[in-house]
Amino acid sequence: MSPYALSVFGGVQEQVLAMSRELSRRGILVQVIAPDSHDLTTYDTPARIERFGRLISIPANGSRAPLTLSVAASRRAARRIHEFDPQVVHFHEPFAPLVGWSTLREHNAAAVGTFHRSGEGPAVSMAAPFLRRWAHHLDINAAVSEQAAATAHSSCGVQTKVLFNGFETTRFVEFDREQQPIATVVVLGRLESRKGVMTAIEAVRAHNERHENPWRLVIIGDGPERTSLVAAGGTDGAVQFLGAVSDIEKRRWYRRADVLVAPATHGESFGLILLEAMASETPVVASDIPGYRDAAGAHALLFAPGNSASLEQAISMSLARDHWNPGPALLHAEHWSMSRLVDDYFTLYQSARERFGALR
Structure with a gap:
């Protein structure tokens, strides 16, 4: 799941699409959920792309984030994932609003979170108590850098494994x-x-x-x-x-x-x-x-x-x-090949599935 529209250039979006290609290459059935930019963009991936909600751009970490604030879209995305019936739901920036929130709260599969953000900012600091309450919905977590891991710990109270980013x-x-x-x-x-x-x-x-x-x-x-x-x-x-x-x-x-x-x-x-x-x-x-x-x-x-x-x-x-x-x-x-990164994520996916099964 990407909280950011895939049609807008960004590091998170690049990781989501590249991972979907590598997972698909290995014979894994992949569905990608993201906000809807209401354009005719096609994506270089065999994965199924599902887009929900009206796109808006809001300030975030010195940049602007292309996301949706539609609660209805979040619920529709959750229903679509329930129909897809995955073994693992992988949330990139799991606490960024809003498309993944309903799924995070009610998911019926193992949940893995990857934290990309470096630095809290006032909005994240204000939301920290809320984020800490939601952290237990994730079975296991990763971060793309030591800085992102530190931010995830200070803002959300979560421990992460630093896997960095990968590329093809x-x-x-x-x-x-x-x-x-x-x-x-x-x-x-x-x-x-x-x-x-x-x-x-x-x-x-x-x-x-x-x-x-x-x-x-x-x-x-x-x-x-x-x-x-x-x-x-x-x-x-x-x-x-x-x-x-x-x-x-x-x-x-x-x-x-x-x-x-x-x-x-x-x-x-x-x-x-x-x-x-x-x-x-x-x-x-x-x-x-x-x-x-x-x-x-x-x-x-x-x-x-x-x-x-x-x-x-x-x-x-x-x-x-x-x-x-x-x-x-x-x-x-x-050293940062996408193939190697996906190998590492497979290990996390297995750990998340074991934890999810033990808690059910």
């Missing part, structure tokens, strides 16, 4: 590398202040003002800061905004990039895009924040968050490497 590593080398005419820096993510895109623009423009070998900055994604960021990017073509792109086009741009920059200032529980770039054999520069450090290991250049001069220096260092060997970073990325 082989999908990122399906396309040939495309050499670009000038050094190309790619930033991928939602256009909102905490993602640090302005820092990347400032770094690239500062370099281009002082050097004869210009950089091109390609920004993939959309969001509320687009207008101001486009204005800051200028009109000389050095900064290009592609908006939201398909998964295939995203993977192509990983292979076109000379360096992938992840400039978020905070609020990242796990840096999956760093690992995707490594799997694409692309060098990575990332802000020095906890979620990114977990993903980077020793295989990315880190810079001071929000500091454009520090970012410019890190990009210069990355581009100056004549013979960068992608092998160690690629091996590092494969």
Whole structure:
């Protein structure tokens, strides 16, 4: 179950769809429940997709969450799951409103929760007593990072096993590398202040003002800061905004990039895009924040968050490497393969089923 609409780009949604593909590949019958964005989006998964409720966007953790607040939709989703009769119900962000709440309260199968959020915020702090009362509905819990595990414990009182995120590593080398005419820096993510895109623009423009070998900055994604960021990017073509792109086009741009920059200032529980770039054999520069450090290991250049001069220096260092060997970073990325992650979740599913059966 995803509390967030699958048609909107986000880390939780990516995990839900990728897990559904891997589970389906293993012969497991999978149903995915999510809010309804009322569009004609098709999803790259053989799993059955069921969508419920009117989609709204609300502020959450420095971003905006595409979810539903419809109680009726939550009840319809619960009925559909009851008809599906699963052995395990897997709740991603189990306490995020609202599509999964009726199922969480009345489920007739083992319940596994995965916590993604890093940092509480005032809304979560206020809801903490309610969340703690609901925690017993989950048979076993996982978290995508140490930071997410700490948040789950402080806000909900639950103990989690840290499994991190996973991704399908082989999908990122399906396309040939495309050499670009000038050094190309790619930033991928939602256009909102905490993602640090302005820092990347400032770094690239500062370099281009002082050097004869210009950089091109390609920004993939959309969001509320687009207008101001486009204005800051200028009109000389050095900064290009592609908006939201398909998964295939995203993977192509990983292979076109000379360096992938992840400039978020905070609020990242796990840096999956760093690992995707490594799997694409692309060098990575990332802000020095906890979620990114977990993903980077020793295989990315880190810079001071929000500091454009520090970012410019890190990009210069990355581009100056004549013979960068992608092998160690690629091996590092494969540690987070979706196949390995699903193996770990199968162990949790079995434990949850045993606990659920013992409590009935």
